[in-house]
Amino acid sequence: MNAPQRTPPSSAAYRGRFAPSPTGPLHAGSLLAAFGSWLMARHAGGQWLVRVEDIDPPREAPGAADAQLRTLAAFGLLPDAPVLRQSTRGAAYRAALDRLLTQGDxxxxxxxxxxxxxAGGVHRACVPGASRPDPAVRLRVPDGTVIAFDDGLQGRVEQDVSREVGDFVLRRADGLWAYQLAVVVDDQAQGISEIVRGADLLDSTPRQILLQRRLGLPTPGYAHLPLVLGEDGRKLSKSLAALPIDDDAPLPALRRAWRALGQREQALAAAGDVAGALLSSRRHFDPARIPRTREIRIDPA
Incomplete structure (x- = not known):
């Protein structure tokens, strides 16, 4: 089940996005993903959208979604369309799930x-006789289901979804929608053509491509930016170094993200404010300079 060849979108067709989960304030790692996806969209002459992935209330921090949007605005990263909130999209997810159930998928x-x-959590068959009043819904993944695609930064990626992931959840037993289903439905609804995000989501991409095929949806292009690690070597979102970025002093954090993306430091050296830094970044951004690695370490301070 290899991925078909894609034709790169034209400037008019390019649509990228940043889609944070409101589990807390944005930190240096999330800023890197937001700035990187914004730069790629602007470099292509396309649009950049924002989506709030608020479908997991137990993990969400009160007020985090609005705080994240305020931070993006403070950094001049303004979307080209109204913000989409996944918490309003239940009917669309239900329609997709019903289609998959009807198809036997x-x-x-x-x-x-x-x-x-x-089995390491890999579901290959249901336990005989198991019964619960609140069953989950899973996607059926037959043996030998292999998904391969060419990532714009990480190169060729191949995953045996049946062996490494198994039948995966679309709606949880607690009634909440699973990320994999919601993100696929919403990327199609927003017309997203290119997905630029952190490499922590690279392993999820084959599942999303499989879902796109089962639902008859187009597959966007993918480019996974290096995952930012703290000085202790842990993923920044789980590191003690994951301090919130300062909305009142955005320029230093913007410059650090620019350097982490492999860009020439001097391009933003003369910028006196965020508007000037963004203008210069659009002029000097070179996608070829982005590190082709899955992880990088930066000092978030």
Whole structure:
């Protein structure tokens, strides 16, 4: 099941996006993803959108979504269309799920997490006789389901979804929508042609491509930026170094993100404010300079 060849979108067709989860304030790693996706969209002469992925209330911090949007505005990263909030999109997810169920591509699952602990959580078949009042819904992933695609930064990626992931969840047992289904439905609804995001989501991409095919949706291009690690070597969102970026002094953080993206430091040296820095960044941005690695370390201070 190899990915078909894609034709790069024209400038008019290019649509990128930044889609944070409101679990806390934006930090240096999330700024890198936002700035990187914005730069790629502007370099292509296309549009840049923002989506709030607020479908997991137990993990969300009160007020975080609005705080994240204020931070983006303070950094001059303003979307070209109204912000989409996933919490308003239940009907669209239900329609997609019903289609998959009708097609036989999805099924009710009464298993608990512990039922597949010995298999590392990989679901290949339901436990006989398992029954619960709140079953999850999973995508059926037949044996030998291999997805391959060419990432714009990380190169060729191939994953045996059946062996490494298994039948994956579309709607959770608690009734909440799973990320994989929601992101696929919303990328299509927003007309996203190119997805530029952090490399922590690289392993999710084959699942999303598989879902796109089952739903008859186009597959966007993908480019996964290096994941930012703190000085302790941990993912920044889980590191003690993951301090919020300062909305009142955005220029230093913008310059650090610019350097982390491999760009020439002197291009922003003379900028006296955010508007000037963004203007200069659009003039001097070179996608070929972005590190082709999955991880980088930067000092977020």
């Amino acid at each position: 999805a099924f009710l699952c009464h298993c608990s997490r512990s039922d597949h602990a010995d």
